[in-house]
Amino acid sequence: MKKLKSYYMHLRQPQSIERKWIFPLAIGSIVSLFLLFLTTLTSSDGTPLLPFYRSFTAYSSVFVESKLKPVPVSNLPPPPRFAYLVSGSNGDGKMLKRTLEALYHPRNSYVVHLDLESPPQERLDLQNYVNDHPTFKKFGNVRMITKANLVTYRGPTMVANTLHAAAILLKEGGDWDWFINLSASDYPLVTQDDLLHTFSYLPRDLNFIDHTSNIGWKEYQRAKPIIVDPGLYMTKKEDVFWVTQRRSVPTAFKLFTG
Numbered sequence: 001m002k003k004l005k006s007y008y009m010h011l012r013q014p015q016s017i018e019r020k021w022i023f024p025l026a027i028g029s030i031v032s033l034f035l036l037f038l039t040t041l042t043s044s045d046g047t048p049l050l051p052f053y054r055s056f057t058a059y060s061s062v063f064v065e066s067k068l069k070p071v072p073v074s075n076l077p078p079p080p081r082f083a084y085l086v087s088g089s090n091g092d093g094k095m096l097k098r099t100l101e102a103l104y105h106p107r108n109s110y111v112v113h114l115d116l117e118s119p120p121q122e123r124l125d126l127q128n129y130v131n132d133h134p135t136f137k138k139f140g141n142v143r144m145i146t147k148a149n150l151v152t153y154r155g156p157t158m159v160a161n162t163l164h165a166a167a168i169l170l171k172e173g174g175d176w177d178w179f180i181n182l183s184a185s186d187y188p189l190v191t192q193d194d195l196l197h198t199f200s201y202l203p204r205d206l207n208f209i210d211h212t213s214n215i216g217w218k219e220y221q222r223a224k225p226i227i228v229d230p231g232l233y234m235t236k237k238e239d240v241f242w243v244t245q246r247r248s249v250p251t252a253f254k255l256f257t258g
C-alpha cells in the first residue's frame with residue numbers, strides 16, 4: 001500500500017510543480033504584454049513614451065522603424081502659393097478646363113482667358129463652368145477674363161495679356177509667390193501638392209527668368225526692328241509682321257531681356 005502511495009505521489013509530483021508555476025507565469029506574461037504595449041505608445045510629438053525605448057531608438061539606426069519616425073509638422077517650411085494664367089484660343093475651351101482641373105489647388109490663384117478668336121458660346125460655356133464649379137465657388141480663387149482680348153503669338157498683345165492677368169492676380173490680394181503662365185495645351189507632370197512641397201524649400205524671391213540689362217545682340221535683332229501686331233487694331237487673328245524701317249534704341253528707359 002505504502003509502495004503504491006509513494007508511486008502515486010511520484011506520479012503526481014510533476015503535475016503539482018506545473019500547477020505551482022501557472023500563476024507566476026500568467027502574471028509574468030500579463031506584465032510583459034503590458035510593457036510591450038507601453039513601448040508602442042508615443043507622445044503627441046512622435047517620440048516614444050518609455051525612456052528606455054527612446055534611447056534605444058536614438059542609438060540604433062539599424063531598424064527601419066526608427067528611421068520612419070514622422071517629422072513633426074511644425075518643422076516643415078510653410079508651402080508657397082502659385083498664381084496661374086491659363087490661356088487658350090478658338091476651340092481650346094475643353095482643353096483649358098482639363099488643364100485647370102489638373103492644376104487646381106485651393107492655395108493657388110487662377111486666371112483663365114479664351115481670346116477673342118474663340119466663339120462667344122465657347123467663352124460663355126467656360127464662364128458658366130468657372131462660376132458654377134462647386135470647389136472654385138467655395139475657395140473663390142478662379143476667375144476668367146470675360147472681356148476677351150485678341151492675342152497674337154510673339155506679339156505685344158501677348159505680353160499685354162500676360163501683364164493684364166498678373167495685374168488682376170495682384171489686385172485680388174496678390175498673396176502668391178510665383179506667377180506661371182501656361183497655354184490650354186500644357187499639362188502638369190507633377191501634382192500641385194508635390195510642386196508646393198518642393199517649392200516650400202526655395203527662397204521666395206528666387207526668379208526663374210534670366211533677367212539682364214546687358215542685351216548684347218538683341219539690341220539690333222530685337223530692339224531696333226519695328227514689329228506690327230495686327231491684334232492691336234484688327235478683330236481677326238493674323239501673325240505679327242516686320243516693316244523694313246528700323247528705329248533707334250529708346251533712351252527714355254532701359255531695356256531688359258528675359
Ligand SMILES: *[C@@H]1O[C@H](CO)[C@@H](O)[C@H](O)[C@H]1NC(C)=O
Nearest residue numbers: 154158159160162181182183
Ligand atoms: C508667357 O508669357 C510670355 C509673355 O507674354 C510669352 O512670351 C510666353 O510665350 C507665355 N508662355 C505661355 C506658355 O503661354
